[in-house]
Amino acid sequence: MAIIRFTERPGAANPWAEFERIRQGLDHLSRNFLARDDVHGHGTVFPALNVYEENETLTIKAELPGVKADNLDISFEGDTLTIKGKRDPYHNGEKVSYHRREIETGNFSRGVTLPIKIDADTIAAGMRNGVLTITMEKAASVKPRKVNVLAE
Amino acid sequence: MNEHELKVQQKQEVQHKGETTKREKYFIPAVDIFESEGEVTVVAEMPGVAAEGIDVTLEDDVLTIRGRKDEAELPGGRILLQEYETGNYQRRFTVAETIDQEKIKATVNNGMLRVVLPKTEPAKPKKIEVRTTEEE
Known part of the structure; x- marks a missing residue:
């Protein structure tokens, strides 16, 4: 195993560079997500x-x-x-067992x-x-x- | 239970294997399925579908519910806000229980389809005796 001196590690020059990169990635993701939502114009408050x-x-x-x-x-x-x-x-009689329940x-x-x-x-x-x-x-x-x- | 605040359930489109010839949208309706001693009931949300537009079939243990939207529902004019899309509904289920095909009942009320599938009497196990043929 090669020994690397602490200060020579990649990214050591700016320890925050990696965080910055992640933040930019997240920004990009959320922008895309919002933009897509905008096109379809789906509402979130019931009823649409x-x-x-x-x-x-x-x-x-x-x-x-x-x-x-x-x-x-x-x-x-x-x-x-x-x-x-x-x-x-709705009325569903008595003694029933549900297979699926999607209607709220x-x-x-x-x-x-x-x-x-x-x-x-x-x-x-x-x-x-x-x-x-x-x-x-x-x-x-x-x-x-x-x-x-x-x-x- | 009634204190629950309703949220919009986004409509999901049916994934077809091929493309449809008409440019129509098929959505997956939300369903409740429950079973009692004598029957299986399917309740599906199909807003905008009249009784004439509903089609229920049971073939080879596959239950298909389909609803065609009422064309008259579409108003004319300019769209100012569109939060939901209209379309047809389709969903398929494989039914594990043995169903009496003749007695299936479907009703629609206020955009809710209700299909009642009565179970058949379980077939009695019939024992077949095996005998050796005695050589004469």
Whole structure:
């Protein structure tokens, strides 16, 4: 075995060089991870929402399978729409043994700031096949107005 | 138990062996499977799928559940925010228990598919006696 003098070991000149290299690697990793997340735009607060805009209306959709309409509470204040609710465990008889358990039950609350002014009186919500759809009309001031061109 | 705060479960795509001809996405639905004395029940999350779009088959002990999304669910307009993708659902299970094929029942309610697979009576072991043929 060759004996190396302590000061001649690689990296001894700057003992922090290796840490710096690791830190840069981690930075690179986390940047990539965040960037990838950004592209898909996955939300982490339940429920995940899709928001669509049409000329005069705004539609918000959320997948809420197994949530009863009675257990949903939707409110609107200022420019924030809040969806609260809970998912009850379904009835599964007695004396069962689980093979797989992936469906979660519990509470959720999600607030979303609307990007456009809306008319609060027109908010309507419905559940169909486990998908919640909330529709609302834009406020009169932001609805597109058609300008007629007069021929002279 | 109800105090639990729900989190978004990211959808996972089904890994096909080949490519599909249509550019459609197939997701793996989250399931609960439980067994009681007389039956095996599969509960799957399939939001956006109507009863007409559901297809349940049991072939060679492989249970396939498939759900096709309702096209009418897609609203038009410009997308401002998209946190989830819509698509079809598909998942396969190998069922170890012997199932009475005739009595399988599937119901869908509020985006939750429930498939009840009744077990058949276990076949009674039949003993076959072996006799030596006596030479005459």
